[in-house]
Structure formats: structure tokens, C-alpha cells
């Protein structure tokens with residue numbers, strides 16, 4: 183095969199995945215081509231067809247896998263192909279089951295390199311190689327996070343939103359925000375932990391701060407304090423609880439407002455500040471404890487984010503990460519905190535695809551992987567002067583749609 187043809191094959195070979203292996207959740211973005219020609223269909227490997235069917239016809243996979251169907255993006259163009267993007271997540275603790283499933287579905291025979299980001303791309307590299315014979319092309323999680331956000335913003339006109347009437351949490355409402363001129367902005371990624379970036383341009387950012395008190399802390403503390411067993415349960419409990427029974431408010435200390443410094447009586451003066459009193463402790467519910475945990479973690483993140491915005495002289499603060507999933511309490515609280523503490527100069531912004539940007543950016547970076555590999559190949563072929571042989575070897579090391587090794591037709595949910 184000629185070098186050019188091999189490279190074209192590499193650029194177009196399916197399937198296209200981006201994977202973000204995080205501290206708690208693994209996020210997988212899958213591109214489903216919708217412009218397959220009859221010729222292509224004839225040539226398409228059986229395994230590839232089955233994988234596509236399996237991923238797109240189901241919304242639950244294995245024990246913890248879910249496809250967020252409400253986030254699906256249709257009619258997207260990537261590398262001159264049109265199709266849909268599917269967003270799938272599972273618990274990172276379930277990685278060995280995922281690898282087993284990938285093997286069962288014949289993925290290992292079709293895909294030899296997966297584009298991955300997040301700490302797990304490093305941690306699980308050997309498992310991928312040993313169990314399914316896949317190499318991980320690793321990308322930095324903060325680079326891919328920004329790439330994913332910028333792509334989603336262009337593709338989806340309603341990606342970005344804010345809360346109107348943020349000062350009145352009971353009345354605040356979600357509204358679309360035009361994020362087409364985004365720079366500069368503070369980006370707060372609330373995953374297991376929290377990373378805070380100052381973003382000046384598409385390839386220009388720095389990590390300005392972070393905190394270990396993040397989504398993982400909320401979930402961990404909530405499980406300890408309430409006996410709950412999942413994030414969804416923790417959020418449900420928090421929705422019915424009242425942090426004021428757990429926290430010490432300014433009014434509990436001052437009897438009212440602390441006027442001189444603008445601290446109103448209903449402000450939290452001390453998170454969990456009432457829990458050293460035995461009577462108070464015995465009268466709080468699991469719901470109150472869950473709510474107080476959520477408010478504590480959220481306020482702390484809001485406070486650090488606000489200081490970063492002040493330091494960087496930026497007025498837009500974008501919050502992402504799966505901590506915000508099904509979590510309007512935190513989003514409204516963050517919107518309130520940005521507005522209240524800045525006297526209306528700071529705006530909290532949110533994005534619909536919350537925790538998927540790293541994986542999405544990783545899928546888009548596949549071009550970068552090819553470019554890197556291209557350079558390697560070009561160098562190798564220059565050295566050996568055997569371009570045809572090199573191209574053939576090369577095409578086997580990335581993805582191949584043309585050489586199925588088995589006829590696995592099982593596409594049922596596992």
C-alpha cells in the first residue's frame with residue numbers, strides 16, 4: 183500500500199472514541215458515522231457494525247455503564263464525516279469489567295490504539311495492553327478539557343447557560359448564554375478534586391489553583407454521614423434537607439446581621455458549626471446532613487473560584503465536571519455566590535455536557551495522534567527508504583476497519 187493511501191486510511195479508520203478515565207468516572211465519547219455509503223457498508227467489518235449497534239441501541243452497559251441519551255449530539259461534522267456523538271459513562275472502579283466487555287464485543291481485534299486522557303490513562307495503561315492488547319495514546323486532561331468545551335460551544339448553540347435572578351435562589355432560572363466570544367475566562371473543573379484554570383485563548387491557559395475538596399469529597403462524606411450509596415441518592419437526600427440545622431449561621435452568632443462587613447444573618451458563618459452540640463446533633467436528619475455537605479463543598483469551591491477570578495481580573499467563571507450532574511442546588515448556589523460576593527460583576531456559567539469535555543477533546547485530538555504518528559512514520563520511511571512496507575505496518579498499529587478477524591454477531595446488552 184502507498185504511504186498516502188495508508189495515511190488516508192488512518193485518518194478515516196473507525197471506530198472513533200475519546201476516553202477520559204477520571205478518579206471516579208470514566209467518560210467515553212463515541213462518534214457514530216451517519217453518512218456511510220453503500221460501498222462502505224459492504225466493506226464494513228462485521229465487528230465494527232456490531233459495536234456500533236451495541237453502543238447506539240442500548241443505554242445501559244454492564245453493571246455501571248450509562249449512555250446519557252439527552253446529551254447526544256446529532257449532525258456533527260468531524261474530519262469530514264457526519265454523524266452523531268454519544269456520551270457514555272461508567273464507574274472507574276469497573277474498569278476490569280469494561281475491558282472484559284470490550285474483549286467480548288471483539289473490540290480488541292478491531293482497535294489497537296485508544297485515545298485516552300485523565301489520570302487513568304496512565305494508571306490503567308498496562309491493563310489495557312495486557313488484557314485487550316490495546317495501546318493508549320495519552321493526552322493531557324486539561325488540554326482536552328478546553329478543546330472539548332470549544333468544540334461543544336460551536337456545535338451546540340444552547341451549550342452554555344447562566345442563572346437569571348441569581349440573587350434569589352428560589353426564583354433563579356436557567357437561561358442560554360452566548361459564549362461565542364469566550365475569552366478570557368476562569369474554568370473550574372469539579373471532578374473528584376477541583377482544578378481551576380485561567381483561559382486566555384484556545385491554546386493559551388494556565389492552571390491557577392485547585393482544591394482537594396471536590397465532588398469526591400462530597401460523595402465520600404455524604405456516604406459516611408448518611409449511609410447513602412450513590413451520588414444520585416446523595417443528591418436526592420440533599421434536595422430534601424436543610425443545612426441551617428447543621429451549620430452555624432451569622433445570626434446564630436450575632437443574633438442578626440453583621441452589618442459592618444455586609445454579612446447577613448442567614449449567611450453560613452461556620453459549616454457544620456452546630457454539630458458539636460449533642461442536642462442539635464440528635465435532631466438532624468440524613469437529609470440535613472447531605473444538604474449541609476453539599477453546601478459546604480459548593481461554597482468552598484465558589485469562594486476559591488471567586489478569588490481566582492479576582493486575581494486574574496476575569497469576569498466569567500465557567501463551572502464544569504460531573505459534580506454538577508443532576509445538581510441544580512450547587513449550580514444555583516455558585517451562581518448566587520459569584521453574583522453576591524462580586525456585587526454583580528462576576529457571572530457563573532455552566533455547560534450542558536458537564537463532565538464529558540475531556541473525553542470529547544480527546545476524540546478530536548485523534549488528529550494530533552495521527553500527526554505525531556505521521557512524523558514518526560515519515561522519519562522511519564526516510565531512514566529505511568521503504569515507504570510501502572512502513573505504511574503497511576503503520577496501518578496495522580492504529581485502527582483497522584478492513585481486516586476483521588472474527589464474526590462476532592452478539593449485540594445484546596451485557
Ligand SMILES: Nc1ncnc2c1ncn2[C@@H]1O[C@H](COP(=O)(O)OP(=O)(O)O)[C@@H](O)[C@H]1O
Nearest residue numbers: 204205206207373374397398413503504505537
Ligand atoms: N453516577 C455517579 N457516580 C459517582 N459520582 C458521580 C456520579 N454522577 C456525578 N458524580 C459526581 O461527579 C464526580 C466526578 O466527576 P468527574 O468530572 O467525572 O470527575 P473524575 O474525572 O475525577 O471522575 C464525583 O466525585 C461525584 O461527585
Ligand SMILES: CC(C)(COP(=O)(O)O)[C@@H](O)C(=O)NCCC(=O)O
Nearest residue numbers: 204205373374375376377392393394
Ligand atoms: C489531580 C486532579 C487534576 C485529577 O482530576 P479529577 O480526576 O479529579 O478530575 C484533580 O483532582 C485536582 O486538581 N485536585 C486538586 C489538587 C490540588 O490542587 O490541591
